[in-house]
Amino acid sequence: MSYENLTLVYEGRTALLTLSRADKLNPLDWSTVKELKRAVAEIEAREGIDFVLLTGAGRSFSAGGDLDGYIRLYREPAEFQAFLEDFYDMLVGIEKARAIWVAAVNGVCVAGGIELLLACDMAIAGESARIGDGHLNFGQLPGAGGSQRLPRAIGLLRAKHLMLTGELLDAPTSMAWGLVTRVAADAELIAEAKQWIAGMETKSPVGLAGAKRLANMTLDTPYEEGLREEIAFVHRYATTEPDATEGLIAFKEKRAPRFGAPKES
CATH class of the missing domain: 3.90.226.10 (2-enoyl-CoA Hydratase; Chain A, domain 1)
Structure with missing residues (x-):
């Protein structure tokens, strides 16, 4: 454009x-x-x-x-x-x-x-x-x-x-x-x-977008509702996004994380 x-x-x-x-x-x-x-x-x-x-x-x-x-x-x-x-x-x-x-x-x-x-x-x-x-x-x-x-x-x-x-x-x-x-x-x-x-840029792009979304919920979401939504959102992120596990493995292996890698089949 x-x-x-x-x-x-x-x-x-x-x-x-x-x-x-x-x-x-x-x-x-x-x-x-x-x-x-x-x-x-x-x-x-x-x-x-x-x-x-x-x-x-x-x-x-x-x-x-x-x-x-x-x-x-x-x-x-x-x-x-x-x-x-x-x-x-x-x-x-x-x-x-x-x-x-x-x-x-x-x-x-x-x-x-x-x-x-x-x-x-x-x-x-x-x-x-x-x-x-x-x-x-x-x-x-x-x-x-x-x-x-x-x-x-x-x-x-x-x-x-x-x-x-x-x-x-x-x-x-x-x-x-x-x-x-x-x-x-x-x-x-x-x-x-x-x-x-x-x-x-060294952080997970999916994690960055998720953190932004969670923080912005405070603008228009009641407190208790926000707490419950945080649990649901983080549960989805941790159990479906490879970056969540990759970050922990990288820390354990004392190396830089490789965020954005495709899921293993």
């Missing part, structure tokens, strides 16, 4: 996905959201891609929506609803994807940008990153899941602080609050994100 607002490059088991409208601070307008939705589907359908490294070109991860576009959409309620549905589908697609999505946050990440970040599985920030909700700075409200994902990620009081004040956090504070889990020098941001991925 070809994209106008994104660049998508495959590198081994990783898809490198970049928001590429640097001159506009990588806005998440409707055309970009549609392209992201297509990219999510393309990556998920491509065999052998287990990781996605998502970042922004230039000095911004994403500064959020296209304000001029919103003014037009607000006058067309049906179109605005369709836009919100596309944004919803794209972000849920990231959450439900088999691949592990890693956000490398460079520069400004606000409004729709933080909503995109929150759908990813892991996040690392460059030292110059500034991250926040920011919607109310322009009289807006988060409409792509930010009001629901943000409290789950950092707690209700901190989420309301960011939503109500519009404050942007620096990279160390973003890490302390749990929006990202590491801060890197700007020049080393992508390299460090790739190091994360290289470490995960």
Whole structure:
């Protein structure tokens, strides 16, 4: 597929996905959201891609929506609803994807940008990153899941602080609050994100996808139900996936595991 607002490059088991409208601070307008939705589907359908490294070109991860576009959409309620549905589908697609999505946050990440970040599985920030909700700075409200994902990620009081004040956090504070889990020098941001991925490449792809699914169940599954589902899921994994047994045998034999090998007949 070809994209106008994104660049998508495959590198081994990783898809490198970049928001590429640097001159506009990588806005998440409707055309970009549609392209992201297509990219999510393309990556998920491509065999052998287990990781996605998502970042922004230039000095911004994403500064959020296209304000001029919103003014037009607000006058067309049906179109605005369709836009919100596309944004919803794209972000849920990231959450439900088999691949592990890693956000490398460079520069400004606000409004729709933080909503995109929150759908990813892991996040690392460059030292110059500034991250926040920011919607109310322009009289807006988060409409792509930010009001629901943000409290789950950092707690209700901190989420309301960011939503109500519009404050942007620096990279160390973003890490302390749990929006990202590491801060890197700007020049080393992508390299460090790739190091994360290289470490995960030594693990079972089926196990990685399973761990992502189990963790994400906490978003919408009652506690007791989640505990029972964990038992059922792990039982299926351990008794049907060769990687579970291979990992134990490799540890016993003091060698690196050979994950992904076909089942013995």
